[in-house]
Amino acid sequence: MSTVDRALTLLDLFSESRPESGLSELARLAGYDKATTRRFLVALGNHGYVEQDPESRKYRLGAALLRLANVRETTFPVTDLVLPILNRLRDSTAETAHFSLVAGNSMATVMIAESPRANRVSLEQGERLPLHSTASGIAWLAFAPDKTVQRILAKPLKPLTSKTETDPERLRKQIETARVNGFAVADQSHEDDVHGIAAPVFNANAHSSGAIAVATPVSRVTPETAQQIQMAVHQAALEITNVLGGEPHKIFTNANKEAGQ
Amino acid sequence: MSTVDRALTLLDLFSESRPESGLSELARLAGYDKATTRRFLVALGNHGYVEQDPESRKYRLGAALLRLANVRETTFPVTDLVLPILNRLRDSTAETAHFSLVAGNSMATVMIAESPRANRVSLEQGERLPLHSTASGIAWLAFAPDKTVQRILAKPLKPLTSKTETDPERLRKQIETARVNGFAVADQSHEDDVHGIAAPVFNANAHSSGAIAVATPVSRVTPETAQQIQMAVHQAALEITNVLGGEPHKIFTNANKEAGQ
DNA sequence: AACCAACGGTTCAATTAATGAACCGTACAA
């Protein structure tokens, strides 16, 4: 992992639930030395990608990101294209649908279409979730480079519920199953009472860039609804891959190449 | 300049008018070796901050920026706060007002409120403009760290019109005048027939983060309108500094400290 | 008020990663 990679990892640590962090906190989260972390933050700050509250001395994401996101959105719109697909998925399943991008070693929820029902799964935008406990994460891992999968499996797999898979070998089996099926299922492995079905989406690059998923209260899951959701999710994933300029047929041929190498 | 700094500079090269670039093009623009540039792009790509078109092999900004901008905007909104001020400035002057952030060695136009008149100055969102030829750039330089000013002055000052200041010493005088006045004037120094008045805005960090400006067709500039615009721009700059959490009274005490060092 | 732990930030010799000239294969135009 290059120095630049490590510096960029700091940006991935920010989310809606942790919008500000102190120097030591960031160093701890990223696993870097304080001095190193600070040099990275200064470099990021020089470009406006992070800024520091002068009172609390905490760091937060910077305003320059607005410009970049703006350029990206106006020259290659995604939100406008993905949102209708997400809404249609929500409508056809009557459950909460969400679209996630991979951010470092986790999935970041980028867009959410909430179920109209009173009893529904509610998600926080921008929230970062682990790869190993979520359907989206496993769906992404299923088509991620081997090296990445190995790196994730090598780390301790933190149990979040009693059903979280913590054994690397059994998780690898789950990932392989997801690759064969084209979608992943997470039955209460991230949160009790929540059942997730996810399929990977591919952008213009060869590898998977994220996942689309439907999260259901487990009380409503039956074999019939599950299958219906699987099909809807799979269809939506293909549509998103399409608007992102990805090539779904590459799914089974390019999954084991390391990105950009 | 650190390695991380150099890598981040690549992001600053993208704009609405240059949303995609090839490897050699980026290397040339940034002044790096091709191999170095590519390693940076791979690192940026690993985090989704750039992506590559598989056909043309050109690089563009990545989708992960949307997440970061989203987190930034929802936890620390700026657009919502700045836009009304910008619109009011446009209304009170009946000229095109715009808000720019510094991006590397240039100013990036982030928000625009166009004049209602038929003959007006029209700007492109996300466009990157040089520091030395624009009112916004000079306004920002007036409160930038000395080292930064020296770095800019050391580079060749590209003439864009017959009135562009290309002599480093005379430009330094202009910058000092802007510091004393609290605003900068650019009379056709960036484009013929365009007259600009800009004032710096300050964010939560000590140094200036950008500038707000009004651009006028030179035919409408009189001493009276110029003074009216100066006052309106200055007032708007104070308001924006306020909503950004900056402290305008630090202007004259912190301008000569290098950012974050 | 004395103590202590944790904070943000800094220093510099030891270490490790970045660098770039030269290279390959390819695509396209003259």
Added chain:
DNA sequence: TTGTACGGTTCATTAATTGAACCGTTGGTT
């Protein structure tokens, strides 16, 4: 066919990154 420019890669040389130890400060505990 030749020439040029492209994206991408290699590896000995070089230059930057690293992190333990440090400083001063803050805020809570005894």
